[in-house]
Amino acid sequence: xxxxxxxxxxxxxxxxxxxxxxxxxxxxxxxxxxxxxxxxxxxxxxxxxxxxxxxxxxxxxxxxxxxxxxxxxxxxxxxxxxxxxxxxxxxxxxxxxxxxxxxxxxxxxxxxxxxxxxxxxxxxxxxxxxxxxxxxxxxxxxxxxxxxxxxxxxxxxxxxxxxxxxxxxxxxxxxxxxxxxxxxxxxxxxxxxxxxxxxxxxxxxxxxxxxxxxxxxxxxxxxxxxxxxxxxxxxxxxxxxxxxxxxxxxxxxxxxxxxxxxxxxxx
Amino acid sequence: xxxxxxxxxxxxxxxxxxxxxxxxxxxxxxxxxxxxxxxxxxxxxxxxxxxxxxxxxxxxxxxxxxxxxxxxxxxxxxxxxxxxxxxxxxxxxxxxxxxxxxxxxxxxxxxxxxxxxxxxxxxxxxxxxxxxxxxxxxxxxxxxxxxxxxxxxxxxxxxxxxxxxxxxxxxxxxxxxxxxxxxxxxxxxxxxxxxxxxxxxxxxxxxxxxxxxxxxxxxxxxxxxxxxxxxxxxxxxxxxxxxxxxxxxxxxxxxxxxxxxxxxxxxxxxxxxxxxxxxxxxxxxxx
Numbered sequence: 001x002x003x004x005x006x007x008x009x010x011x012x013x014x015x016x017x018x019x020x021x022x023x024x025x026x027x028x029x030x031x032x033x034x035x036x037x038x039x040x041x042x043x044x045x046x047x048x049x050x051x052x053x054x055x056x057x058x059x060x061x062x063x064x065x066x067x068x069x070x071x072x073x074x075x076x077x078x079x080x081x082x083x084x085x086x087x088x089x090x091x092x093x094x095x096x097x098x099x100x101x102x103x104x105x106x107x108x109x110x111x112x113x114x115x116x117x118x119x120x121x122x123x124x125x126x127x128x129x130x131x132x133x134x135x136x137x138x139x140x141x142x143x144x145x146x147x148x149x150x151x152x153x154x155x156x157x158x159x160x161x162x163x164x165x166x167x168x169x170x171x172x173x174x175x176x177x178x179x180x181x182x183x184x185x186x187x188x189x190x191x192x193x194x195x196x197x198x199x200x201x202x203x204x205x206x207x208x209x210x211x212x213x214x215x216x217x218x219x220x221x222x223x224x225x226x227x228x229x230x231x232x233x234x235x236x237x238x239x240x241x242x243x244x245x246x247x248x249x250x251x252x253x254x255x256x257x258x259x260x261x262x263x264x265x266x267x
Numbered sequence: 268x269x270x271x272x273x274x275x276x277x278x279x280x281x282x283x284x285x286x287x288x289x290x291x292x293x294x295x296x297x298x299x300x301x302x303x304x305x306x307x308x309x310x311x312x313x314x315x316x317x318x319x320x321x322x323x324x325x326x327x328x329x330x331x332x333x334x335x336x337x338x339x340x341x342x343x344x345x346x347x348x349x350x351x352x353x354x355x356x357x358x359x360x361x362x363x364x365x366x367x368x369x370x371x372x373x374x375x376x377x378x379x380x381x382x383x384x385x386x387x388x389x390x391x392x393x394x395x396x397x398x399x400x401x402x403x404x405x406x407x408x409x410x411x412x413x414x415x416x417x418x419x420x421x422x423x424x425x426x427x428x429x430x431x432x433x434x435x436x437x438x439x440x441x442x443x444x445x446x447x448x449x450x451x452x453x454x455x456x457x458x459x460x461x462x463x464x465x466x467x468x469x470x471x472x473x474x475x476x477x478x479x480x481x482x483x484x485x486x487x488x489x490x491x492x493x494x495x496x497x498x499x500x501x502x503x504x505x506x507x508x509x510x511x512x513x514x515x516x517x518x519x520x521x522x523x524x525x526x527x528x529x530x531x532x533x534x535x536x537x538x539x540x541x542x543x544x545x546x547x548x549x550x551x552x553x554x
Contacts, residue, residue: 169361170391172379174405174456185404189395265395267438 053235062239070224075243077137078210078220082247085141085213086206089148090199096149097156097198098191102183114153122146123212135217143213148202155198159191193266196259203255207248306373307337308492309358309460314367316353316518327353329517331367335460340486340493342503343511346550350518355464355496359385372459381405384453384491386463390445392437398448399424399433405456423451426485443474450482454489461486461493467502479505483530500550504542505532512549521549 037055044054053061065071100106100114122143133139163186171186188195214222221240228236316328328350335341345351356362358369360379369376371383379385392401402423406416424430427447437445446466453461467475479502486493497503503510507526514521524546528538 164391166387166389166391167393169359169379170385170387170393172361173359173381173383173385174452175381175408177408181408186393189393192395265397265436265438267394 050232050234053238057235058238058242061233061235062242065224065236065239071240071243074219074221074224074240075247077218078214078222079247080137081140081144081213081218081220082206082210084137085144085209086148086203088141089145089206090152090202092145093149093152093202094156094195094199097153098160098183098188098195100153101157101160102179102187118150122209123215126216129213130216137218139216140210140213140218140220144206144209147209148206151202151205152195152198155201156191156195159194159198160187162194163187163190193263196262200252200255200259203251204248207244207251210244306370307459308335308339308372309494310334310370311354311358312368312370314354314357314364314369316350316357316362317365326517328357328364329519331513331518331520333511333520333523335492335494337372337492338490340483340495340506340508341511342507342509343494343496343513344498344500344503344546344550345513345518345521346515347498348518349513349515351496351498351513352464354513354518355462358494359383359462381409381456382459384456384458384461386446386449386453386461386466388465388468390437390442390449390469392445392448392452394437397434397436398429398440401437401448402451402455404452409456419455419457423455426454426488427451427481441474442470443478446470446478447481450485454485454491459492461491463493464496465498466495468497468499475502480531482506500543500546501534503546504528504539505534510542510546512546514550524549 040052041055044052044057049057062071100110125143125146129139129142133142167186167190168182171182176182176185210220211222211225214220215226217223221243225237225240228234228240311331311333314328314331315326318325318327331350331354333341343351343354353362357364358376360369360376360383371380374382376383393404396404399420403416403420406419409416411419420433421430424433427450429444429447429451432440432444437448440448446469449466450461467478470478482493483506485491493506495503495506504526510524510526512521512524513519524542526542528536528542532539534540
């Protein structure tokens with residue numbers, strides 16, 4: 001692809017990504033968090049810990065889980081589900097979305113199948129995950145991949161549909177010959193903004209799916225949340241939810257920096 | 268400014284030798300079905316287009332015939348709805364004709380070809396490519412060496428005066444600059460014909476006049492054959508050696524007008540005004 005993806009990331013981009021370049025915005029955001037925690041604290045004083053634990057209790061659980069090593073083990077395990085699941089699901093979703101949207105024939109052939117499979121929630125496929133992969137990392141990654149697939153499939157499908165017919169005409173008059181050349185030189189770069197929006201949505205959705213993917217007994221952050229829920233350890237539940245939030249934040253900021261870099265040509 | 272266009276005198280064919288006698292009246296009486304191998308420029312031969320839809324078929328173009336000789340500058344004008352854009356797309360090979368044929372240098376046009384440099388009204392630059400990458404886009408598909416391609420891009424950027432913007436993305440360019448890039452991109456592959464559809468329709472009047480002058484300079488220095496579609500009669504009289512005037516319902520050639528005005532043409536020249544009045548009358552007078 002001809003898009004300029006070279007060059008290094010510099011601190012400015014990261015600061016912009018995190019919102020650190022605008023002190024006023026940063027201050028307001030911080031105020032929001034402090035306000036939220038304060039209200040949470042006040043409400044928690046009126047409730048038993050199994051309904052709403054105090055922020056301090058959650059902090060304590062967080063530190064405890066972290067220092068005992070349980071949290072890092074669980075996180076590492078979830079990362080091993082999230083990374084392959086997201087990569088495989090995203091890759092297949094984008095490839096299928098672009099191909100089915102571009103090719104009228106493929107679209108006709110697959111449309112009824114797509115409409116049948118689309119409403120199936122990833123969770124309903126747990127039986128297949130166990131049967132095909134077993135109760136292991138691959139099974140959990142499979143559930144995540146299914147979720148990533150559909151988000152990226154529809155985002156890419158729509159993005160390719162939205163590519164201007166005029167740009168394709170220009171390509172034809174400049175000697176672009178054949179589907180492969182057209183997709184590579186015009187369709188993909190023209191639809192890249194839409195595709196990347198889908199990828200970004202998928203990255204977040206896949207962290208949510210981590211919980212679902214570990215429901216059948218594979219260890220990880222999701223498993224810890226489910227285990228703590230069953231024991232009414234709400235402070236531990238929230239501590240692990242925070243882990244997922246932090247992971248999402250980290251990935252999202254990094255991805256936005258990449259996105260900005262890749263789409264530098266955009267107005 | 269040296270505006271002596273090479274086309275007028277140096278064209279491989281004198282104007283009167285064109286495949287279509289100019290005084291023959293709009294509809295070809297002569298039989299031009301046999302392609303002459305020595306043909307240069309573009310020949311539009313009895314082209315018709317019928318759109319079949321839910322309702323009765325619509326005849327958008329009927330028996331359209333004219334020729335643009337090598338190195339000649341021809342404008343195509345007509346009222347809205349006369350099928351100018353349909354004809355443009357047929358000549359470019361982007362739409363099929365229902366009948367008749369278009370020949371470029373004697374070869375029938377059956378689809379888009381790099382022998383034609385096409386410029387659209389809305390520029391349609393590739394926004395993800397820099398100015399130089401846009402200009403070099405067509406060259407990447409040619410069998411030129413990399414050094415040759417780079418030299419060609421440099422040459423084109425110099426021709427349209429955008430060398431210093433080579434690394435800019437289209438988003439940061441003005442409308443006039445974008446259209447210069449589009450022209451450079453179309454010319455880069457060294458086409459036989461430069462085919463333009465209302466290319467200056469989207470820019471302000473001042474930029475438009477500047478672009479018209481620049482286009483004449485480019486034409487003079489490259490000796491390209493140009494077919495330029497416009498709805499602006501004054502623009503056509505400013506630019507063209509000949510003007511193909513179209514009429515609507517169905518779209519057809521009303522008349523072909525020679526523009527016998529020395530270049531550079533000034534709008535306050537009485538001869539200029541006469542030509543504008545004549546073409547306007549043709550557009551208005553024909554039902």
